[in-house]
Amino acid sequence: MFSAPVNRIIPFSSVDGPGNRMAIFLQSCPFQCWYCHNPETINMCVHCGICVTSCPSDALHLIDGKVVWNSSACTQCDTCIKICPYHSSPKITWYNVTEMMTKIAEVKPFIRGITLSGGECMNYPEFMQGIFTQTKKMGLNCLIDSNGYRLFSEYPELMKVCDGVMLDVKAVNPEFHLQLTHHTNENVLRNLDDLLLMGKLEEVRIVVLPGYDAHNRETIIYVAEHVKSHVKIKLLTYRPYGVRKEGLEKLGISMPSEKTMESYRQLALESGASDVIIL
Amino acid sequence: MPNAYEIITDTLLTYQQQVINLAKLGENTDTTIPYNPEFKKAIEEGDICDLFEGALPYRPRYIAPDYKILMEKGSAFLELDPPNDIWEATNALMIMYRHVPSVTTFPVYLGALDELLNPFITDEKEAEKAIGLFLLNIDRTLNDSFVHANIGPRDTLAGRLILRQTEKLQTAIPNLTLKYDPELTSDEFASLSASVMLSTAKPSFANHRMFVSEFGERYVIASCYNGLRLGGGGYTLPRLRLNNIAKRAVSIDQFMNEILPHYVDLMNEYMDQRINFLVEKSSFFKSNYLVKEGFLNQKDFIGMFGLVGLAECCNTLMHVSDSNQGYGHASNVDDLGVTIIQHLDNLVAKHKAPYSENSGDRYWLHAQVGIEKDGPDSSPGCRIPIGSEPEIYKQIKHSTRFHKYFPTGIGDIFRFDETWKKTPEALVDIIKGALNSGMRYFSGYCASNDVIRVTGYLVKKSEIAKLDRKEAVMNDASVLGQGSRDLAHAFDRRVQK
Helix, strand or coil: CCEEEEEEEEEEECCCCCCCEEEEEECCCCCCCCCCCCHHHCCCCCCCCHHHHHCCCCCEEEECCEEEECCCCCCCCCHHHHHCCCCCCCCCEEEEHHHHHHHHHHHHHHCCEEEEEECCHHHCHHHHHHHHHHHHHCCCEEEEEECCCCCHHHCHHHHHCCCEEEEECCCCCHHHHHHHHCCCCHHHHHHHHHHHHHCCEEEEEEEECCCCHHHHHHHHHHHHHHHCCCCEEEEEECCCCCCCHHHHHHHCCCCCCHHHHHHHHHHHHHCCCCCEEEC | CCCHHHHHHCCCCCHHHHHHHHHHHHHCCCCCCCCCHHHHHHHHCCCEECCCCCCCCCCCCEEECCCHHHHHHCECCCCECCCCCHHHHHHHHHHHHCCCCCCCCCCCCCCEHHHHHHHHCCCHHHHHHHHHHHHHHHHHHCCCCCCEEEECCCCCHHHHHHHHHHHHHCCCCCEEEEEECCCCCCHHHHHHHHHHHHHHCCCEEEEHHHHHHHHCCCEEEECCCEEEECCEEECCCCEEEHHHHHHHCCCHHHHHHHHHHHHHHHHHHHHHHHHHHHHHCCCHHHHCHHHHCCCCCHHHEECEEEEECHHHHHHHHCCCCCCCCCCCCCHHHHHHHHHHHHHHHHHHHHCCCCCCHHHCCCCEEEECCCCHHHCCCCCCCCCCCCCCCCCHHHHHHHHHCCHHHCCCCCCEEEEECHHHHHCHHHHHHHHHHHHHCCCCEEEEEECCCCEEECCCCEEEHHHHHHHHCCCCCCCCCHHHHHHHHHHHCCCCCCEEC
16 A cells, blocks of 8 residues: 655645645655745655754654654644754655545545645655545546656556646756756656647646746746647746745745736747736 | 613614614513413523514514515505516515515515516616616615525526626625525536625525425525525524523433423424414404515415524533534534434424414424624534634534524535635535535635625624724614624634635
8 A cells, every 4th residue: 555745635725726626745855946835845854853842832752763743732833844954844644545535535525626736746656546546436636736857658557547737847948947946857848748748737837036037938938839728827926935045045035026927928928828827 | 672761862773773672662561472481481591582573473573575476466555567677676676675574674585686687687787787776775775684685596697797796885785695506507607606705705505406305496595594485484583592501401311301392392382372473463464465465475484493502502411611622523522413403303393383384384493693692602503613613624514414404594604715716616616515415505705805794694894893983883783793793703713724
């Protein structure tokens, strides 16, 4: 039975795909984006114990060399996350497929589908396939929210039970992508083409970065020319909330203006896209 | 009850509110109906509440006229011919509303407005203006939040114009319900309704299939969320205060076998007395034009057996002191709640109710929403106490265990944050799921809006602020909202993010 570390489950989410959905966030991500809003999802806990002594609610304990989280004592003050030097969280729960299916069954009548997100959920493809195989049978729509680090074409069985992928394209320029995320974008761009061909590209998300106009333009034009009118593009406004120091130093604390965002939307439309929204 | 001098010198009351209060004072000097001293004692001790219906009923509590008759035949008494266009139709309705009584003196049911008005629409722009003025007139002249209109289940242009103007006007009156059936109501119309609900706290969603299975097609939603027969209404509505009654019990067995039956008997006797008087002696069913012209049929009235405070009742009987650990959170406490309601339903069903031949000769249960004087230790009907609500899906599932027992009204309210305004279709997913799971009535509102839902009715926060500044306001329910805010934390529901 496959299992995965879960950072968070949102039983009712209206922002992780169409309609009301359960969104499941799996822990760990190969990318380390400057603007990551949830840096505590990047790495697995190394059980250093630094958070244990800082917890004001005595909800963390070091037992047999492992940090153990007591969810009922936790007040969700997030002191542990702020203090963690490893971009991780002690508040991770491992679920196997059966356990996760019990959680999903509880809300099944009220949701249109589920979204597996992260972190980078594609770090756990077997777990995902196990979940989707069952949720698909229940008539639920099954979406993946991914940074495109792993090639979807290598997981044909998973793709059979997946209705679509919401793909982040962080940057098209390879060097800039490397700086921005600490990884190359070769697979991301291949996934963009592969998913389009498979008919499994649900939407593409691009974060508009302040002070990087040339890169913003290059990425938007590339994506729009590829997806044309087939797929929705979401232009996400950079927001400094939750961004760690390293990112703030590069991107600052101000957001792109509504006017700027609208001009990028127009650019996408001029480049062939027809469904472009600003968030 | 304040005396005449107090009513007449109260600067917080409008003229109309003074007239209503003085009439009640006069009515209550009558001693014709020999109410049981035990019943009076139960009222004084807070075990039963008569909801201030007055000593001698001269009209049923809730009246739901069949306004279609006005559209088709006009009214001899009102000297109105059948209307020919949207202006005549809205004008005829406004005239008739003035002549539809109720416990509040205002009409608690305004009709299936979309069905009534849709045939008169020839020009969309003109119709929208007429409907906008009509809704404005209702808000400014029928100054009571229990005034209630219905739309749906079918998607009509009139329905859309009503929703559009409702959103534009941002008024607390009228209360509005969408009769919702995913098979009859388009997704688009449901989404539009959800979107208006997030901006104006209305319409609420009624489980159309469920109501039709109990009442047939001819049902209405009136007042707060009361299911009643079209062309009929509710005779009377007293309520058991289960939270207080439970304190008298030494054990669950004694509560079930002695205490509950005793109070059910008192309620039944009281309801019998009032309904007998209303039908046999008062002039209403003999001479009122609504009856004579067929807008109402006495046989379609129902006696409503109300209750409040099931949550606190269960917690008391199970010795739960922390409301976050009891009713709504612990399955054994919830199971007791279901057992109590089943038992109560059986007790009520055993009694042969007078003049209830179309209602199976019985009184029908109603989960009353509470009144401001109930205070924080008495939750509405079968609801989980405010401040102790679990996650929304758990709250919905909890609701569905109880809703089937209450055809004449039960519902729950959910407060959403701003982000849901962008995705009304996601909210419709939740509502669909809730109704399919057996929920009867779903209300929602957005935390940040001026118009909000208190317990079953709507108020404007800006009107309550006026009351706080000691200024009189038009809506006579605003003072109730003020009380519920101050005494029952009714504005502090959990926000769904």
